[in-house]
Amino acid sequence: MINWRRGKGSFFSWLLILVLFSLWGIQTAYHKHEMKFIAVGTSRTLLDLTSLSIIDDIQWISYHKSSHQIVVKEAWISEALGMDLIEEIKHLLMDHEGNFQFAIHLLIRNETKTERNHTLQIRFDCELDGDIQLSSLVKYGLDGEDLIQIEGLQGKWMVLNPRGHSFIYIVESSFWTEARKLYNERYCIGFMKKILWKSNMKKNLPPEVYVSRQDFPSGTITFSCTATGFYPQSILLHWKMDIDGALQGKESSTGTLPNSDDTFYVRISLEIQPGDPGRGYACVVNHSQLDKTAVYSVPDKSPKGNLWAVALSIILAAILVISCFVVFTKWKKKNSGTTSQT
Structure with missing residues (x-):
């Protein structure tokens, strides 16, 4: 009985080691999560808002202002996150629609044509190598031009365009700094970890x-x-x-x-x-x-010339056979007619 228990304990020890190694294999890989927000509006109205999230070049979720709905690409991703978290994302984006419109208003407040449509782009990236976060990036752009960006949680904001100066004091505030760290941990890194633990996103396949x-x-x-x-x-x-x-x-x-x-x-x-x-x-x-x-x-050069020669020979031979057959048939008919007259 004692030996059986020892054997059982040894078996479960090896099983635990195998499980840990399999989990380690899933985690020790490079992955990137990109969150993109595209808002279109004027100084007074937000006309459209689209949000996309992409992990390792695979789009897994999207949001559109027109329907106020979250679209998750695969059912297993919904299971990985849970419906409560998906609803949280939807309500968060709905609540932030006013913030996107305010950002557009702030960036174009010196323009005379206030009713012209503008496009605000926000990009939020994070990268993982196993359990270690490698980097993060937040970048703002307006009408296709980069405005400001920050790399890393402890980095400093860089102004990329003079128009970005009017926005820098907001993103450098303590409130926004804490919010950015929370978004990184909960939504960028957190979502990516949940999805990667649920599945490898796609069955690994050789080329x-x-x-x-x-x-x-x-x-x-x-x-x-x-x-x-x-x-x-x-x-x-x-x-x-x-x-x-x-x-x-x-x-x-x-x-x-x-x-x-x-x-x-x-x-x-x-x-x-x-x-x-x-x-x-x-x-x-x-x-x-x-x-x-x-x-x-690489395959050798195909003998196209020889193939054409063979094909041409076959065609000529077929024509010759058919011609001979036609001539023979006519000759036979002619001879048959002559014989009948005789």
Whole structure:
């Protein structure tokens, strides 16, 4: 009995270690949360307010003044936050509509055309590496021009545009400073942690890779290496040759772009000049969901000339056979007619 208890205790100890390691694996990763607010109005009226929140390039929630409704992208995100917290966000944004209109009024108070529409943009970012907050950023803009910003919770506000001077005394107040810290902890960092603990946002997927080659009449050759359907976003693609040496060619990249299913896509290209036969090139791919670095060789030049020659030969042979058949048929009919007359 004693041995069984010891074995049971050892089993649960190992189980606890495995759980801790799995949680550590989820948390020890870089994540970024971006909250964006776009308000449109005049000195007297707020016409529109839109709010978006994006975690790791995935939009997960939005708010629109027209409907006064919070739209959460996935049901499991609602479960992660809880309906009480979602309602809190909605009422908070509704309460802040007057503050956005006041901010627009304050920033344009020296203008003579007070009824002209203006757009106020506020961006609130925070970054996590595991449980450690790396940085934060708050930036105000008006009509597409940056006004003021602050980086870090202990940083100082920077004026980026002369119009921002009229707003600096408000954001430097003790009330706003405490409010900014609360927003960072509860809504920016807090929401991100809740969502990341509930799920990894998207099932981790390895990239599907396609390599192609295109030969041009001028003699130039373009290689393309496309990786798609992967998550998380971080990926590294580069070209190499079978033999060591510097690549001679013009490289370009689309950059990493989102797909409609929240996975990602990237394509790199290499253009080599006439005289290079284009042999021995390969695309190298590194991604966290690949067991090891993957190398995809560029296909050799397809024998298009030979294919055309074969196709042309087949067509000519078919024409020859058909012609012979027609001539033979006519000859046979002619002979049959002659025989009948005889």
